Amino acid sequence: MQNSLGREIPEFIEGYGKTEPFSGAWTKLKKGEMSEITIPPPNKAKLAHQTKLTPNLEEAIAKTNPHDGMTVSFHHHLRNGDGLLVKTLDILAKMGIKNITLASSSLADCHTPILKYIADGTICKVWTSGMRGEIGKAVSEGAMQLPVIFHSHGGRVRAIHTGEISIDLAIVATSAADEEGNGTGTFGKSAFGSMGYSIIDMRYAKQVIVVTDNLVEYPCYPLSVTQNFVDYVVVVDSIGDPTKIASGTTRITKSPIDLLIAKHAADVIEHSGYFVPGFSFQLGAGGASLAVAKFMRDKMKRQEIHGSFLLGGVTSYCIDMLNEGLFKSVFDVQSFDAMVSSSLYNNKNHIEISAALYANPYNCGCMTNKLDIVVLGALEVDVDFNVNVLTGSGGYIRGASGGHCDTASGAKLTVVVCPSIRGRISTINQRVQTVVTPGESVDVVVTERGICVNPAQPELEQNLLKAGLNVKKIEDLQQEVENIVGKSKPVEYTDKIVGVVEYRDGTIIDVVREIKH
Amino acid sequence: MEIVKKAQAGSFESSDVLVLIEPVEKGTGRKIEVDSAVQRQYGDQILTIIQESLDEYEVNDIHLVFNDKGAIDTVIKARLETAIKRASNAQKGTMY
Secondary structure (H helix, E strand, O other), X not given: OEOXXXXXXXXXXXXOEEOOEOOOOOOOXXXXXXXXXXXXXXXOOOOOOOOOEEXXXXXXXXXXXXXXXXXXXXXXXXXXXXXXXXXXXHHHHHOOOOXXXXXXXXXXXXXXXXXXXHHOOOEEEEEEOEEOHHHHHHHHXXXXXXXXXXXXXXXHHHHHHOOOOOOOEEEEEXXXXXXXXXXXXXXXOOOOOOOOOHHHHHHHOOEEEEEEOOEOOOOOOOOOEOHHHOOEEEEOOOXXXXXXXXXXXXXOOOOHHHHHXXXXXXXXXXXXXXXXXXXXEEEOOOHHHHHHHHHHHHHHHHHOOOEEEEEEEEOHHHHHHHHOOOEEEEEEEEEXXXXXXXXXXXXXXXXXXXXXXXXXXXXXXXXXXXXXEEEEOOOEEEOOOOEEOOEOHHHOEOEEOOOHHHHHHHOOEEEEEOOOEEOOEEOEEOOOOXXXXXXXXXXXXXXXXXXXXXXXXXXHHHHHHHOOOOEOOHHHHHHHHHHHHOOOOOOOEEEXXXXXXXXXXXXXXXXXXXXXX | OOXXXXXXXXXXOOOOEEEEEEOOOOOOOEEEEEEEOOHHHHHHHHHHHHHHHHHHOOOOOEEEXXXXXXXXXXXXXXXXXXXXXXXOOOOOOOOO
């Protein structure tokens, strides 16, 4: 069957189950009361002064009843510096555990060693926001028997609520923790900031192990992870390398094209009608979107327009703007460098939030619903404004859903920034390979070659034209770029589904098929 | 044109191509090695352009290494022309 975007979705997918096709960004949610039940978290009891400290990770895992078919969850705040996911799987594999469902909030290049566990049947199923490099390549070429399920950050919370992801064991990394498992990521040698994703895992997992490389005197605070959810505490030499957090997508660009795009995007925001005192703002972590902050900062200062809150993945640019008084507060689900962690520790206007409060569509309202402006990146956009942030050139999985569709649906103004060409591959196409965010959530696409406004926003288009910006029809831009790069040979796929892309509400917005190789 | 010495043109930057040429014995033919970041999408087209350029400059015996990071056709043609001219002493430039 086809979903409302014309994507072919099988009614049943092996390893996923019966599918519900995507039917619009708010179609399912506008019911208000959702039919799925919330899975109750486990009831536990501990005796007074009983110790949770366990000598090493092996012993702690052994105590949590590891079994075939179990689901193990991780959080990706340490991104490419994570030191626990592979280590945990090494231990589980050594114990001979098979058919594990890996539910990490995302995967990075440093997790490449898991490929051997996919090959030998230790891991049979994966839930993640995204994957890159060797893992993405292997999965795209059919390394897994069952498809990987890609969720948004908000969608992951929903899936945990409903039991779609039923976590048996959650491994929670903390840069400081006490003997009872109260922990935080805001200080210590491996400080990584907010623990937004793991806050959900600890509440719903049957077993929770807090791992730290910095055991502090009881009680440890600020309280990101709290002892009432923690079964065991393990001290290790290192939970990972926080200097590698920003090695994924979060570098700040020096590319002249990205900077030009960022400048155009800031001009779009300035003249959009939404650049008013008290506006709320979020920036994606990719090259051009991050650079938008730089130009916005200048405009806000010059025009003395101060915003209300910044949301989401937080970079040091955000902290600078907070400290300069340009925004009143920062709500942080994931921190991107050391400066952000110390701000989270020291500044009361910099607040750690869970992924549930951030973006979960299945609650009484998440903060993305209160966004005025969001700037997001894209690997690819099509003439219907659908955005692909998951599969790159050649059809390979090399990205992440992240908070893209969550924030795009919530914000009043969703700006997508991307270069029109990346190494001969056109970014503006007739049809994206994979839809992650539906075109109805995207208001404007900004490239170095022109600005395209969604026809559903005629007023916005008028505002930008009045300001003298280089507005083009997206069909024209698509043709212009194709004339430069030439028509490319389409990627050839087999029928095998290697990835299922869940929209935030749990409907299927697209599937990823195996590449012929 | 006759390829008389080694030469190169281009760079290994994104959207550019590095063309390396070296002479081979007369009668050997064209030995062409293509490595492209966009092989799947543009591989056939790239090979056609290389052959056309070599035809244009009447180069029959050559070892050509084509290391592409997604250059568009016009860039490919320009890099090939420069490399061929350098390798056949038809052009004096700063890079020998």
